[in-house]
Amino acid sequence: MARSAEELVGQVVLPGDALFLPGHAEADSERLCLATGGPQKGRLVCGPGLRRGGEGLLVAKCGLLRYRGGGSGSGGTYWVDSQQRRYVPVKGDHVIGIVTTKAGDIFKVDVGGSEQASLSYLAFEGATKRNRPNVQVGDLIYGQFIVANKDMEPEMVCIDSSGRANGMGIIGQDGFLFKVSLGLIRKLLAPECEIIQDLGQLYPFELVLGMNGRIWVKAKTIQQTLIVANVLEACEHMTAEQRKQAVSKLLDN
Secondary structure, X not given: OOEXXXXXXOOEEOOOOEEEOOXXXXXXXXXXXXXXXXXXOOOEEEOOOEEEEOOEEEEOOOEEEEEEEOOOOOOEEEEEEOOOOOOOOOOOOEEEEEEEEEEOOEEEEEOOOOOOEEEEOOOOOOOOOOOOOOOOOOOEEEEEEEEEEOOEEEEEEOOOOOOOOOOOEEEOOOOEEXXXXXXXXXXXXXXXXXXHHHHOOOOOXXXXXXXXXXXXXXXXXXXXXXXXXXXXXXXXXXXXXXXHHHHHHHHHO
């Protein structure tokens, strides 16, 4: 039996659950308008964990149903916020990868997906045939996908559309790399994330967030780096109040 998506926002949904959308409880051809290129005025976007089925939405993953309203006051996006750890490459995503091999002019990069991504030596700012980037096996790479679909090998670059690095490239050897759930990464990447603001009260630190669930952090000392990393990992299972109390205790020590 289909249930209202509006009433289930913030609640747990299971694979196979059928949802109908606000204002579309009656069966008609306008039950669901999906926009593939992003939210449009008056249109609803089907996000991760959901797919179109019959005359409504079908849940494909277990998790919490989320909704973000459209900027025009109508439409918006529904998605399932799940604690998925296996990353599936998506075109345009910025990720942290580990260089595993070098084959000719191509580097193979482990991005945590089902297969490795390829990265050309020319995909760096200022790289030419004579001026090759100094990339070694084991280096950490921050880049974005320009090719990512089920029929082709993922392809990464470390430059934007203007040929600029824009923060991408080889990540420093120091620092600490660890993995968290994809749900926590989305929270940390949200504009004006309170978790990052709270941690900023502790120590100055550098932070790189990959959509593939990897986080690289570096503070002034190894001890401070590990403290920031531990707090970030624990935030996934903390309320906002618990997090603020934990940060307050660390500030007092």
